[in-house]
Amino acid sequence: MASMENLPVVLFHRRSSYTLALKDRLSPHFHLLDPFDTQEPISSFLSVHGYSIRALLCVGYTPITSETLNFLPSLELIVAGSAGVDHIALQECHRRGITITNASLAFAEDAADHAVGLLIDVLRRISAADRFVRAGSWPVMGDFPLGFKLGGKRVGIVGYGSVGSEVAKRLAAFGCNIAYNSRKRKPSVPFPYYENVHNLAVDSDILILCCSLTKETHHIINEGVMKSLGKGVIVNVGRGSLVDEKTLVQFLVEGKLGGAGLDVFENEPHVPKEMLCLDNVVLSAHRAVFTPESFEALIELCLANLKAFFSNEPLQSVVKIE
Amino acid sequence: MASMENLPVVLFHRRSSYTLALKDRLSPHFHLLDPFDTQEPISSFLSVHGYSIRALLCVGYTPITSETLNFLPSLELIVAGSAGVDHIALQECHRRGITITNASLAFAEDAADHAVGLLIDVLRRISAADRFVRAGSWPVMGDFPLGFKLGGKRVGIVGYGSVGSEVAKRLAAFGCNIAYNSRKRKPSVPFPYYENVHNLAVDSDILILCCSLTKETHHIINEGVMKSLGKGVIVNVGRGSLVDEKTLVQFLVEGKLGGAGLDVFENEPHVPKEMLCLDNVVLSAHRAVFTPESFEALIELCLANLKAFFSNEPLQSVVKIE
Numbered sequence: 001m002a003s004m005e006n007l008p009v010v011l012f013h014r015r016s017s018y019t020l021a022l023k024d025r026l027s028p029h030f031h032l033l034d035p036f037d038t039q040e041p042i043s044s045f046l047s048v049h050g051y052s053i054r055a056l057l058c059v060g061y062t063p064i065t066s067e068t069l070n071f072l073p074s075l076e077l078i079v080a081g082s083a084g085v086d087h088i089a090l091q092e093c094h095r096r097g098i099t100i101t102n103a104s105l106a107f108a109e110d111a112a113d114h115a116v117g118l119l120i121d122v123l124r125r126i127s128a129a130d131r132f133v134r135a136g137s138w139p140v141m142g143d144f145p146l147g148f149k150l151g152g153k154r155v156g157i158v159g160y161g162s163v164g165s166e167v168a169k170r171l172a173a174f175g176c177n178i179a180y181n182s183r184k185r186k187p188s189v190p191f192p193y194y195e196n197v198h199n200l201a202v203d204s205d206i207l208i209l210c211c212s213l214t215k216e217t218h219h220i221i222n223e224g225v226m227k228s229l230g231k232g233v234i235v236n237v238g239r240g241s242l243v244d245e246k247t248l249v250q251f252l253v254e255g256k257l258g259g260a261g262l263d264v265f266e267n268e269p270h271v272p273k274e275m276l277c278l279d280n281v282v283l284s285a286h287r288a289v290f291t292p293e294s295f296e297a298l299i300e301l302c303l304a305n306l307k308a309f310f311s312n313e314p315l316q317s318v319v320k321i322e
Numbered sequence: 323m324a325s326m327e328n329l330p331v332v333l334f335h336r337r338s339s340y341t342l343a344l345k346d347r348l349s350p351h352f353h354l355l356d357p358f359d360t361q362e363p364i365s366s367f368l369s370v371h372g373y374s375i376r377a378l379l380c381v382g383y384t385p386i387t388s389e390t391l392n393f394l395p396s397l398e399l400i401v402a403g404s405a406g407v408d409h410i411a412l413q414e415c416h417r418r419g420i421t422i423t424n425a426s427l428a429f430a431e432d433a434a435d436h437a438v439g440l441l442i443d444v445l446r447r448i449s450a451a452d453r454f455v456r457a458g459s460w461p462v463m464g465d466f467p468l469g470f471k472l473g474g475k476r477v478g479i480v481g482y483g484s485v486g487s488e489v490a491k492r493l494a495a496f497g498c499n500i501a502y503n504s505r506k507r508k509p510s511v512p513f514p515y516y517e518n519v520h521n522l523a524v525d526s527d528i529l530i531l532c533c534s535l536t537k538e539t540h541h542i543i544n545e546g547v548m549k550s551l552g553k554g555v556i557v558n559v560g561r562g563s564l565v566d567e568k569t570l571v572q573f574l575v576e577g578k579l580g581g582a583g584l585d586v587f588e589n590e591p592h593v594p595k596e597m598l599c600l601d602n603v604v605l606s607a608h609r610a611v612f613t614p615e616s617f618e619a620l621i622e623l624c625l626a627n628l629k630a631f632f633s634n635e636p637l638q639s640v641v642k643i644e
Contacts (some may be wrong), residue, residue, distance in 0.1 A: 035343045085605070113496060117448050120439030127449040129606035134598045142606040149615035150435045174435060174496035216471035269460035276456045284451035284467040291446070295469035 007031040008310040011072070014059035021222035022059060022081065025299045026044035031059075031304060040163065046071035050075040055300060055309055057081065063087040069096060077309050080304050083107045083163070083289055084239060085319055086213040100105045101305045104162040105317045106297035107289035112166030114288035115208050115237045118261025122150045122233050128279045145250060158172075158197055159211020159238065161187055163319075165209055165309045177204065182211070182228040183322070189306035197221070201228035206235065237288040240266040249274050252281060263288040328490045329353040330632040331374065331393070336381035344381060344403065347621045354379075368393035377631055379403065379624060386410040391418060399631050401624050403487070405429045405611055406561055407641055408535040416643040423627045426484040427546050427639045428619035429611035429644060434488030436610035440583025441493075443604045444555050445470045450601045473497035478526035480519055481533020481560065482508055482543065484639075489530055501525060503535070505644070519543070523550035528557065535561035546567045553580040557608040562588040571596050574603060585610040 010223065012023060012034040012230055026032060031051065035045040050071035058064060058080045060259050066089050068074065075098055083104040093100055121127050124147035132144050153176050157164045160182040169193060179192040181200045186193070194200035197220055208231060208285060211217050221234065221243040234257065236243055245266040250258040252275065259280035265271050275281050305315050334345060334356040348354060355375065357367040372393035380386060380402045388411050390609045391397065397420050400410065405426040408438060408624065415422055422539040443449050446469035455465050477493050490500050500515040503522045508515070518523035519542055520605040523529060529551055533539050544563040556579065558565055573579040574597065581602035587593050590608055597603050627637050 015333070060530030109473050109497065110471055110605040113442055114446055114448075116440065116496075117446050120435060121448055123442060124436055124439050124606075124608055124609070126436075126443055126604065127452045130449045130604050131330075131453075131610060132595055133605040133607055135600070137609045138593065142591075146614055146617075147609065149432055149613040151431050170492075170495045171491045174438075175431065202326050220488060244397055269464075269468050271455055271460065281450050282448065284446075284448055285455055285460045287466055287469065289448070290468050291471040292468055293474070 008055070008306075009048075009226065009304060011056040011246070012059065013056050013062050015062050015066075018304075019157075021167060021295070022057075022299055022302065026303060026306070043071070055079065055306060057301060058088065061087045064093075066092045069093070069098070073300065075259050077101070077305075077315075079305050080319075081298055081302055083111065084212055086239065090321050092321070099315065100319040100321070101299050101301075101315050101317050102319050103218075103301055103317070106301045107294050108162035108166045110291050110294045111163045111210070111237050111288045112170055114263060114284070115163070115167050115210065115235050115261075116170050116174075117219045118237070118282050118284065119152060119208065119235050119265065120232065121263045122259040122280065123150055123153075126280070127282050131279075135279060152177070153205045154179070154180065154203060155206045155208060156194070156200040157191075158182075158200070158209045158242075160189060160209055161210065161212075162199060163237065164208075164210040165189070176206075178243065183216075184269065190193045192310055197225055198228050201225045201232075204232060206233045209234070209236040209238040209242045211242065213241055217243045221248070223251075224279075226251050227258065231256075233257070233259045233261070235261040240264040240268060245272060252278055331355060332628060333371075333375045334377040334381065335378050335384050335386065335390075337384050344379070344616070344621055344624065345378075348628070349639070350478050351625065353400070365393070377385070377401065379428060379628065380410065383409045386415075388414045391415070391420070399423070399637075401631075402628050402641075403620055403624055405433065405533055408561065409451070412428075412536075412643050414643075419438040422636050422641040422643070423639050424641050425620050425623055425639070427622045429616050430484035432613050433485045433500045433532070433610045434492055435484070435604070436585060437489050437532065437557050437583075438496075440559070440585065440604050440606065441528065441530065441555065442448065442472060444557070444581040444583045444602065445472055445475075447601070449604050452581045453601075471637060474499070475527045476501070476525060478503065478516070478519075478522040478531060479513075480504075480529055480531045480537075482511060483532065483534075484543050485559065486530075486532040487511070489532060493523045498528075503585055505538075519547055520550050521560050522591065523547045523597045525553075526554060528549060531556070531558040531560040531564045533560050533564065539564055543570070545573075548573050548579060553578075555579070555581045555583070556585040559585045562586040562590060567594060574600055 008275050010030040022092050035042045053072050054074050055077040055213040078100045080102045085102050129144050155178050159182040160180040170292045182198045218241050249272045253316045261282045263284045308315050330353050332352040334354040357364045375394055377399040378395050400422045402424045407424050429458055451466050475498050477498045477500050482502040482504040503516045503519045540563055571594045583604045585606045628635050
């Protein structure tokens, strides 16, 4: 076994409570500096070790603030073990010339599968039917109310990155008519582009939120967009704060929206209690990107990017900061 | 408006309780004979009118027995308003040279959507997560257990007709590896063919049942097949009796199967009570083929086939009886 001293040093940046197979899988290849291995406060740990650290693995959503970065003057690479990177001070990284990679490649297929699952569930009322059957209502009340067909529906995808493109690929096979909104038109994408999410909502039966949470996308789905969507369906596998949740709840309760499939919420793990009794809503607990298979893909991606960095090879899934 | 006497006569074969927009939509084009429009018992109604009837529209699952056919010596065509035709005496129709059309074309996309929805729901535990969130367990119990990824799974489709082929089209877009079993190999299908459902189960993580219920397919998923599938998942959008339900329940309760997504049951509307508390099972109430859009497609298909028959034009979705 190689001596740990010969291995490249990587800061293992995590919360105290976070445990993952990641560490076991990475430790044969890197000298992992984990502040929680010591009794020291993190700030004093970083004061001692921070100067030499060139690469950092960010586990889950552990925040990386400007203050954290002040301890790490030699930092060149942040490997984020998450799809979203809104917990990282992106502009400060940009200013310092720090490269960030995310894990959306590892998670994109899972997130897309979950988005499609939530959508079919809302339209065809699967979870509601499951409640109906489990409650013993079928023999008593007869036929369960009809759902709606997926094929032919106009689906607007908000955020056409790795997740959005996987959603499009799947829903095209169901016969949906797809359009998308993103910061820029993507020349290689065959679907209609909408620069404005309001216009996309007007022309859609369904909106699927797959974008990152940034200052620009915070509450991108506001009251005006919901009005434009009318009796449509919103599916959110991005971040809770993409949607003005208070208005979403009001629109759902008042029947102004057709339904919603939500994996993320503004104040997780708290879900607005008004939603808990609605039959046209399907709720999951921020699990869109979590399967054993995606964890395995995450480990492989983190390993590959860290190895590539220390060998001066090209990185995968680099985050563009604009 | 054309006098009813000039319109072709069609027997509107239905149960007393069955109501549908079908009749309103067909009546401008055909002279519909509906036994329930009179006070007569059906047998005496058929004794009077049966001799002249060349075409019959079978609404829902109204049985057509040999006895029914004895009243209808001139019958040439049965237009079934359902995907399955196991409520019709097929061999007797074959003997008498009666052509049967079914409605699987109208329902195939809905049934395939529902099958995929059930599958994602079982694998990614969406209905179970929805129960977890609605019960207020997320803040109390923390992370909900992981589901499994759909991509890369080996999916065996049992019955590769109109529904099975639509399921395959959808699951290919999710990155599943597809194989199929049917009476005969289909030369145009690009996926591996298994003559034997046991061998298909051995090589599958998931079985999706899309075949008709016949003498040959009754309990096609028996104990041996379930053993061959191991910890896999069964999705049934065909008919309840395709599966030995007693054994299915036992295998699910004992954890010998990974899970099940079931829209159909052996003794509907009754669902085995042991299933009602299982978290790896998703239950819907025989709704796979019912949406307003598929009803509209059904009406169009029935109209088209009846018009084609009376104009000596080719029929759509003729049932092959072997």
